[in-house]
Amino acid sequence: MSTLKGKRILMFVDHVYEDLELWYPKLRLTEEGAEVVVAGPEEGVIYNGKNGYPCRSDAAINDMESSDFDALVLPGGFAPDKLRRDPRVLQLTREFHKDGKPLAHICHAGWIPISAGIMKGFRCTSTPGIKDDLMNAGAEWVDQEVVVDRHQITSRNPNDLPAFCREIIRALE
Numbered sequence: 001m002s003t004l005k006g007k008r009i010l011m012f013v014d015h016v017y018e019d020l021e022l023w024y025p026k027l028r029l030t031e032e033g034a035e036v037v038v039a040g041p042e043e044g045v046i047y048n049g050k051n052g053y054p055c056r057s058d059a060a061i062n063d064m065e066s067s068d069f070d071a072l073v074l075p076g077g078f079a080p081d082k083l084r085r086d087p088r089v090l091q092l093t094r095e096f097h098k099d100g101k102p103l104a105h106i107c108h109a110g111w112i113p114i115s116a117g118i119m120k121g122f123r124c125t126s127t128p129g130i131k132d133d134l135m136n137a138g139a140e141w142v143d144q145e146v147v148v149d150r151h152q153i154t155s156r157n158p159n160d161l162p163a164f165c166r167e168i169i170r171a172l173e
Helices: 019-031 079-083 087-098 107-115 128-136 158-172
Strands: 008-012 035-040 046-048 054-056 071-074 103-106 146-149 152-155
Touching: 008 019, 019 035, 019 158, 071 087, 071 107, 071 158, 079 107, 087 103, 087 107, 103 107, 103 158, 107 128, 107 152, 146 158, 152 158
Parallel strands: 008 035, 008 071, 071 103, 103 152
Antiparallel strands: 046 054, 146 152
């Protein structure tokens, strides 16, 4: 059954992404019938995950338009620390937020919406390593496997991926 047929999802990638946090949602959402586009700083480049698993980018971040997608899913790892310095990443993240489209982030990926200035007043979770960053950005941080607050879906780490993906799918159905 393809519950997400016709849905398009954008993900960002850069070196040292968390392997499972990119691949599990990408494959799970594809399995549900969605088209998942993984955009990196450059199109067609192989980016290596924290654990060495490669991901070839489908597209360049600068070529992406939020209006072409139904949701944004941000994997963690250390890639978000680099990606949050890219003005286009922040602009796209703000556009998904402004349009109320599902915006999912897991583990360290919360750094991107923090830098985009969109966390104030949201209840969320993350790895405890960025708890203070989220709270300083005005979010209410809780220690739960998944938190859904309006259009934002957040989880802590790879162990939470089943619940994380379940809520992303629910938000897109």
